[in-house]
Amino acid sequence: MPPQCGDDALRRKLALMVASFERFIGRPLVAASAADLVRSLWDAPFAIVAHGIEADPVFFFGNAASLDLFETDWSTFTAMPSRYSAEAPARAERQRLMECVSTKGFIDDYAGVRISASGRRFRIGPAVVWNILDEAGGCHGQAATFMLPLATDRPSLT
Numbered sequence: 001m002p003p004q005c006g007d008d009a010l011r012r013k014l015a016l017m018v019a020s021f022e023r024f025i026g027r028p029l030v031a032a033s034a035a036d037l038v039r040s041l042w043d044a045p046f047a048i049v050a051h052g053i054e055a056d057p058v059f060f061f062g063n064a065a066s067l068d069l070f071e072t073d074w075s076t077f078t079a080m081p082s083r084y085s086a087e088a089p090a091r092a093e094r095q096r097l098m099e100c101v102s103t104k105g106f107i108d109d110y111a112g113v114r115i116s117a118s119g120r121r122f123r124i125g126p127a128v129v130w131n132i133l134d135e136a137g138g139c140h141g142q143a144a145t146f147m148l149p150l151a152t153d154r155p156s157l158t
Contacts (some may be wrong), residue, residue: 001042001064002074013060014041017050017132017143024106024130024155047124050084050132050143057141058082065148071116072102072126087115106130110144122149 004010014037015093022027028050032040037058047066051057062070062077070077070085086094091111111125127146131139 005038016140020132021130033061046147047143049142052141056081071118085114101129
């Protein structure tokens with residue numbers, strides 16, 4: 001687990017992310033106590049990613065499964081604008097998705113193609129995408145989770 005995962009500000013964002021998921025979806029994202037929340041998110045057997053609220057939102061979290069899927073490391077991933085997770089032609093569709101989530105709070109049936117750091121394409125979905133909200137309704141970003149593609153599915157999209 002990267003040392004940055006121990007940062008208090010990141011821990012607070014992740015706690016909001018998990019609480020928002022449960023409010024919108026009605027079930028926990030991961031089964032964990034507050035003490036081992038970050039470890040449970042990091043080790044989850046499915047992808048979990050989250051970006052902030054910058055003008056061009058940047059990922060602030062990607063768990064081990066997502067970093068493996070995107071073929072990158074923590075430092076590179078958490079410096080990347082989230083729009084780069086999709087190829088240029090698919091970015092308009094991705095932006096419409098983000099606007100829909102902003103309005104509705106979440107969607108639980110998204111599917112699309114993403115691209116790894118090496119240029120490998122992979123299909124995600126069904127994905128849950130949700131707003132990260134605090135108790136007062138202030139938005140701190142958006143997050144997504146999805147099952148990992150089967151290894152046999154990966155080459156077919158390159």
